[in-house]
Amino acid sequence: MQNASGPVLYYTDEVIDHFSQPRNVGELPREDTDGYACIGDPGCGDEMKLWIGVRDGIIGKIAFKSYGCPGAIATSSMLTELAKGKAIEEAAAISDDDVINALGGIPENKKHCSLLGVQALQAALADYRARSAR
Amino acid sequence: MSSRRVYMDYNATTPLHPSVQEAMVRDLEIFANASSMHEDGRKARGRVEEARKAVAELIGCGDNPEQIVFTSGGSESNNTVFATMFHLGRKGPRRGIITSAIEHPCVLNAAKWLESEGFPVTFLKVDEYGKLDMSQLKASLGPDTLLVSIMAANNEIGTIQDMAEIGALAKASGAYFHSDATQAVGKIPVCADDWKADYLTMSCHKLYGPKGVGALYLRKGAPLEPLIRGGHQEHGHRAGTYNNIGILGFGQAARLAKEELPEYARRVFALRNKLRDGLVAAIPKVRVNGHPVNVLPNTLNLSFPGAEGEAILLYLDLAGIEVSTGSACASGSLEPSHVLLATGVGPELAHGSIRFSLGRATSEEDVDYIIEQLPPIIKRLRAMSTVEA
Numbered sequence: 451m452q453n454a455s456g457p458v459l460y461y462t463d464e465v466i467d468h469f470s471q472p473r474n475v476g477e478l479p480r481e482d483t484d485g486y487a488c489i490g491d492p493g494c495g496d497e498m499k500l501w502i503g504v505r506d507g508i509i510g511k512i513a514f515k516s517y518g519c520p521g522a523i524a525t526s527s528m529l530t531e532l533a534k535g536k537a538i539e540e541a542a543a544i545s546d547d548d549v550i551n552a553l554g555g556i557p558e559n560k561k562h563c564s565l566l567g568v569q570a571l572q573a574a575l576a577d578y579r580a581r582s583a584r
Numbered sequence: 585m586s587s588r589r590v591y592m593d594y595n596a597t598t599p600l601h602p603s604v605q606e607a608m609v610r611d612l613e614i615f616a617n618a619s620s621m622h623e624d625g626r627k628a629r630g631r632v633e634e635a636r637k638a639v640a641e642l643i644g645c646g647d648n649p650e651q652i653v654f655t656s657g658g659s660e661s662n663n664t665v666f667a668t669m670f671h672l673g674r675k676g677p678r679r680g681i682i683t684s685a686i687e688h689p690c691v692l693n694a695a696k697w698l699e700s701e702g703f704p705v706t707f708l709k710v711d712e713y714g715k716l717d718m719s720q721l722k723a724s725l726g727p728d729t730l731l732v733s734i735m736a737a738n739n740e741i742g743t744i745q746d747m748a749e750i751g752a753l754a755k756a757s758g759a760y761f762h763s764d765a766t767q768a769v770g771k772i773p774v775c776a777d778d779w780k781a782d783y784l785t786m787s788c789h790k791l792y793g794p795k796g797v798g799a800l801y802l803r804k805g806a807p808l809e810p811l812i813r814g815g816h817q818e819h820g821h822r823a824g825t826y827n828n829i830g831i832l833g834f835g836q837a838a839r840l841a842k843e844e845l846p847e848y849a850r851r852v853f854a855l856r857n858k859l860r861d862g863l864v865a866a867i868p869k870v871r872v873n874g875h876p877v878n879v880l881p882n883t884l885n886l887s888f889p890g891a892e893g894e895a896i897l898l899y900l901d902l903a904g905i906e907v908s909t910g911s912a913c914a915s916g917s918l919e920p921s922h923v924l925l926a927t928g929v930g931p932e933l934a935h936g937s938i939r940f941s942l943g944r945a946t947s948e949e950d951v952d953y954i955i956e957q958l959p960p961i962i963k964r965l966r967a968m969s970t971v972e973a
Contacts, residue, residue, distance in 0.1 A: 461898075469898065475968045488970065493931040495892060495912045495920065497970045517969040519894040519911065 461520060462554035468524035473531050476513045478503055485578030489570040496522040496563060500570040502533070504578055509533050509541050514570070521560035522567075528552050529567035542575050544568060586904030590950045593906050594790075594882060594943030595739050595767060600833070601792035601944070607836040608794065608829050618826035619817060628828050635835025639799055642838040643765075643784060644775035648804065651776075653821045654831050657798035658766040658787035659690045660811065662733075664800055664822070665762045665783045666694035668809040669731045673703055678730035678759070681705040684716055685926040686743075687735050691764055692922070695733070704728070712927050713875040714743030721750065725757040732761050736768035736779075740910060740923040740939055741874030742883025744772060751780035760806065766790055766798075770841035771849065771880050782806040788830070792944065793837030797830035844944075852942050853881035855951050859940060860884050862955035867962050869973050871933055873924060882942040885910075887924075887933040890973035891965035896938055899961040905954055910937040932971065 461469070478501035485504065490497035496518030503511030512530045516523050528549050533541045546564045550556055556564060591599075600608075611631060616624035618632045633649070640649040655661045673679040683695045685707045692707075699705040706724045709717045716734065725732070732754035737744045747763060754761040762783035768774050770791035776784045784801035788794060802808055802821065814823025841848075863886060864870050873885040888896060893911030900907055910921025912935060919925075920934035929937075940954070966973050 466898075466902075469895075470902065472968065492935070492971045495931075495935045499970045515968055515970045517890065517971040518892050520898045522892075523895060523968070 460557055461524070462556070464528075464552070464554045465520065465524040465556060468527040468553065469520040472516075472523055472527040474513050474527065474534065475515065477501055477515065478511055478513045482511055484581060485574040485576075487570045487573030487577055489573060490518070490566050492517050495519065496566060498522065498526050498566050498570045500526075500530075500567075500574045502571075502574045502578060504538060507537050509536055509538060518566070519560070519563060521556055521563035524553060525549050525556065525564040526567045526570075529571060533571055538575060538578070541571060544571065586902065588904040588953070590905045590953055592940045592942060592946070592950070592954070593908055594946075595939065595941035596908060597789050597795065598792045598943055599945070600794065601837060601840055603840060604793050604833050604836045608833045611832055612829060614828060618828055619815065628826070631828060631832045631835075632826050635831045635838070638835040638838040638842075639786070640801075642769060642774070642842050643786070643801055644777055645801065650819070651802050651804060653800045653802055653808070653818045654827070654834070655798045655800055655822055656796055656827075657789070658688075658764065658785050661785040661787075661798050661800035662688075662690045662764055663694055664808065664811045665731070665733065665785070666691075666698060667811050668807060669703075669760070670698060670701065671809040672807060673698070673730050676730070678728055679703050680724075680726065680729040680759075681731050681733070682708060682721065682724050682729060682754075682759070683733045684708045684710060684735065686710055686714060686738055686740075686923040687733070688739060688764060688766065691733055691735065703730075708734075710743075710926050712929075713878075714738055714741050714873075714923065714927050715875060715878070716745050716750065718746075718749070718753075721753060725753060725759065727758070729754075729757050729759040732757075732759050734763055736763050736765040736774065737772065737880050738874070738923060739767045740921055741885045741927070742767075742880035743875040744768070744878040744880065746878075747779040755780045767880060770837075770845065771882060773845065776801045776803070788834040788837055791837050791841045794830050794833040797827055797834050799834070848944060849881045852944075852946065855946055855948065856882060856884050856940075856942050858948075859942070859951045859954060860886075862951065863958060866955060866959040871929070873927065873929065873937060884940040884942075885924075885937060886940070887929065887937045888962050888965075888973075889933060889936055890969045890971045891936050891962050893920075893936050893938060895965055896936070896958075896961060899965070900938075900958065903957045903961070905957060908939045908941075910939070911935045
């Protein structure tokens with residue numbers, strides 16, 4: 451309700467699409483989960499949980515849950531779309547800019563939201579590696 | 585995007601009342617400078633003075649319309665008061681500023697400016713309903729207190745303060761008393777004298793008048809340092825050529841606000857309560873923010889645990905419903921609503937807050953439409969949320 455520092459709701463059609471119809475929402479069952487991460491803080495306004503299932507070095511299954519703003523939901527959704535079906539090395543290379551570009555851009559003051567998705571994927575991949583090393 | 589639009593953001597601004605618009609268009613031809621001495625100038629000035637009287641009557645000082653100073657809006661009125669305190673405090677013995685933690689950013693930032701200039705500033709706490717901590721007010725008042733500035737009604741949660749009591753305490757201490765009544769005027773009865781106000785801020789666009797015009801009530805004898813220096817307009821309190829059309833729009837808006845207030849308040853409060861009851865019944869775990877009784881008749885602030893405010897706002901927007909939120913994401917900062925945080929609800933409930941502010945044109949159908957549209961939105965957001973509702 452305070453003044454925004456810039457346009458807040460000037461989202462692209464792609465962002466609105468991923469916000470309205472988020473892809474891969476939900477949780478993976480324990481037996482399908484090879485990597486998991488929880489990133490963010492609800493007190494700061496957004497939190498994301500990410501589950502990945504890996505077969506033959508490829509992310510075959512992916513699911514997320516998000517408490518957050520439209521930017522956080524849309525970037526999380528797009529991230530799962532980008533990561534799905536990719537080899538884990540390729541998925542690990544996905545950057546914030548990849549997510550932002552795939553969405554046709556997001557408002558400047560929303561860019562921290564996109565960090566959440568990429569961070570969650572990095573953390574889920576680290577969890578996967580740790581589990582594999584056991 | 586829905587073709588149906590339901591505007592529920594009247595605390596942000598209001599559309600022109602048709603009768604205000606009509607009056608403004610009719611008088612557009614009166615272009616003369618209201619300070620000019622010729623006939624057209626006098627005619628324009630006449631309109632300005634009629635408007636001044638109407639605005640004065642709205643806050644119970646119709647006998648002394650010269651106590652109204654026209655400004656560009658609420659922010660200018662508030663800033664003029666704080667700038668005046670800066671000058672007084674530099675020269676005089678009193679320097680203490682007392683305000684509340686839930687003021688509009690305009691007052692908060694003006695108070696912080698004085699603080700940065702070395703003035704001792706107290707931001708009073710509020711309780712869980714947004715009511716001022718009166719014992720803290722009493723304890724903070726002293727021989728050093730220069731100004732007490734308390735908003736009459738809060739823009740986000742609608743809580744109304746006990747203005748007469750606060751004003752009496754402030755005046756008894758010898759301080760000046762200012763109230764930002766921007767959200768109160770036109771929604772509840774406002775009387776500057778009853779509140780013992782030295783200064784009272786008003787904005788026109790919150791009461792179905794045009795933007796870019798406001799007023800500052802100035803009790804006779806209260807000092808005022810102009811923010812804008814120049815000509816002799818407004819008794820030297822505020823220079824600049826009269827904004828004829830804006831001011832006469834304000835006059836007409838004030839007349840209507842006074843005339844329509846009892847009926848408006850009764851009707852809008854019933855709709856607001858219907859919306860509250862409908863949403864509380866349809867959605868589990870809703871928190872109603874603000875005071876249960878001492879609340880603006882048009883303002884309903886709710887928190888939906890497990891769902892984030894801007895996401896709710898945008899889903900509502902896609903359904904044609906226009907509201908505002910206290911979430912950080914909508915503020916451009918990382919902090920959610922300072923008002924809700926001050927009431928102690930915690931950041932998660934502040935992030936998940938939605939303000940519905942109803943107005944003259946709000947209908948039963950609008951309320952029914954929201955009660956139908958919002959529950960599935962909250963259900964959906966909670967289903968994808970990481971946070972337990």
